[in-house]
Amino acid sequence: MIHGVAMNPGETRPFTISTVCLRRYEFSHALRVARDIGFDAVDVVGLRGLCEHVPVNGTRADFREAAAQFVASGLRAASVNADPGSFDGFDDLDDVHGRVDRLLEFAVATSTPLLVLPAGEKTDVRVTPPPVGLLAEGFNRAAERARSAGVRLAVEAPYFGRPIDRVDRASALLDALDPDIQLAFDVSHIEAADESVIDAWNTFMPRIGIVHFRDAVSGDIRRVIGRGRVDFGGVMHAIDSSDYGGAIVLELETRNSPYASKEDEVNAAVEYLDARRGR
Numbered sequence: 001m002i003h004g005v006a007m008n009p010g011e012t013r014p015f016t017i018s019t020v021c022l023r024r025y026e027f028s029h030a031l032r033v034a035r036d037i038g039f040d041a042v043d044v045v046g047l048r049g050l051c052e053h054v055p056v057n058g059t060r061a062d063f064r065e066a067a068a069q070f071v072a073s074g075l076r077a078a079s080v081n082a083d084p085g086s087f088d089g090f091d092d093l094d095d096v097h098g099r100v101d102r103l104l105e106f107a108v109a110t111s112t113p114l115l116v117l118p119a120g121e122k123t124d125v126r127v128t129p130p131p132v133g134l135l136a137e138g139f140n141r142a143a144e145r146a147r148s149a150g151v152r153l154a155v156e157a158p159y160f161g162r163p164i165d166r167v168d169r170a171s172a173l174l175d176a177l178d179p180d181i182q183l184a185f186d187v188s189h190i191e192a193a194d195e196s197v198i199d200a201w202n203t204f205m206p207r208i209g210i211v212h213f214r215d216a217v218s219g220d221i222r223r224v225i226g227r228g229r230v231d232f233g234g235v236m237h238a239i240d241s242s243d244y245g246g247a248i249v250l251e252l253e254t255r256n257s258p259y260a261s262k263e264d265e266v267n268a269a270v271e272y273l274d275a276r277r278g279r
């Protein structure tokens with residue numbers, strides 16, 4: 001029995017967990033907790049000011065230390081989800097690309113196949129028109145580095161609260177990107193923008209490299225799974241009916257959780273999703 005969920009010896013979760021769920025722990029401790037609650041794969045997070053399990057502003061030595069901790073855990077990395085700075089004029093581009101290079105080195109050292117970057121800088125005011133050209137230039141330059149390192153690159157879009165915040169903007173950005181750049185598909189960002197998650201899935205599926213699960217309502221991406229409006233049964237049916245073979249990541253950076261611990265919230269999310277899969 002693991003945190004109230006019965007599991008057979010050697011059994012692992014059908015989902016991947018983001019280390020942002022365990023951000024209150026130091027990196028090595030978070031990895032132990034992820035394994036203890038039944039996960040064999042994680043999405044490793046380096047989001048500035050939120051969860052810096054990957055020390056995105058650190059030195060190469062800091063990155064090497066984090067990589068060594070990860071390798072020692074015995075876990076598999078589905079992706080690195082990081083914010084090295086933006087390509088749309090808010091940060092020094094040489095600094096941003098330097099961080100991207102260190103993230104790629106981390107990915108290589110940990111056998112991580114995918115690096116996920118956000119779609120522009122966070123903003124409280126909707127940017128019109130969106131800086132598609134600047135973002136595409138930065139992402140395409142990063143894609144060349146990723147290709148040389150043998151790592152796939154994905155942009156997380158739509159991303160509520162950033163310039164590429166709607167399906168039409170994500171489509172425009174993808175059209176301007178190197179075709180090898182994939183999409184990180186987060187259902188909460190689409191639901192929060194009052195758009196159809198299923199329609200977005202059907203639009204973007206050929207480019208989707210990874211999926212993030214968290215619940216949402218209009219304007220709020222931080223709902224506990226089962227307490228928002230996302231039709232997870234419908235989403236999982238769409239995923240299972242497609243050729244998608246990538247990871248589904250539980251990215252439970254939520255607010256007002258009714259659970260005593262994040263581990264309990266993760267277990268409840270898995271039970272909720274399992275109950276709706278195949279309906």
